[in-house]
Amino acid sequence: xxxxxxxxxxxxxxxxxxxxxxxxxxxxxxxxxxxxxxxxxxxxxxxxxxxxxxxxxxxxxxxxxxxxxxxxxxxxxxxxxxxxxxxxxxxxxxxxxxxxxxxxxxxxxxxxxxxxxxxxxxxxxxxxxxxxxxxxxxxxxxxxxxxxxxxxxxxxxxxxxxxxxxxxxxxxxxxxxxxxxxxxxxx
Numbered sequence: 001x002x003x004x005x006x007x008x009x010x011x012x013x014x015x016x017x018x019x020x021x022x023x024x025x026x027x028x029x030x031x032x033x034x035x036x037x038x039x040x041x042x043x044x045x046x047x048x049x050x051x052x053x054x055x056x057x058x059x060x061x062x063x064x065x066x067x068x069x070x071x072x073x074x075x076x077x078x079x080x081x082x083x084x085x086x087x088x089x090x091x092x093x094x095x096x097x098x099x100x101x102x103x104x105x106x107x108x109x110x111x112x113x114x115x116x117x118x119x120x121x122x123x124x125x126x127x128x129x130x131x132x133x134x135x136x137x138x139x140x141x142x143x144x145x146x147x148x149x150x151x152x153x154x155x156x157x158x159x160x161x162x163x164x165x166x167x168x169x170x171x172x173x174x175x176x177x178x179x180x181x182x183x184x185x186x187x
């Protein structure tokens with residue numbers, strides 16, 4: 001931290017007095033954050049992140065950027081959807097600065113509610129809170145990838161119910177999004 005121990009200890013003590021709670025558990029061998037210390041750290045990091053965002057937006061405005069948005073997105077959208085929609089967006093709104101934040105679907109809702117992102121691009125409609133407005137802007141066909149030896153391969157189209165007893169392979173997700181359940185229910 002480029003600061004000597006006595007001033008650092010004094011600063012920590014002053015912070016603990018101001019907060020009215022101990023932030024660290026100290027032993028001869030270690031110093032660890034308490035539960036309240038962890039809670040304070042998480043919120044302080046969020047504030048610093050928002051401060052960094054405010055600085056970036058201020059600099060963008062000074063460079064004559066008229067607006068700035070933060071878009072939360074699922075990483076799988078970067079393969080096809082984002083490359084197709086961003087050129088159209090940039091052409092229509094050339095003075096809007098866009099920053100992307102990669103988030104799992106379950107993280108996007110909280111990011112919207114905490115105003116860390118302005119827009120979230122979900123893979124599928126979610127059961128999000130009523131305070132979050134959802135619009136479908138892109139649809140894709142559901143495609144079954146089958147081994148060459150599968151009995152359904154010769155058919156040009158299949159009824160999803162024919163896949164009812166098949167094993168499915170899904171991309172791993174950090175958190176359940178409901179997408180897997182929707183696909184399985186459709187079959």
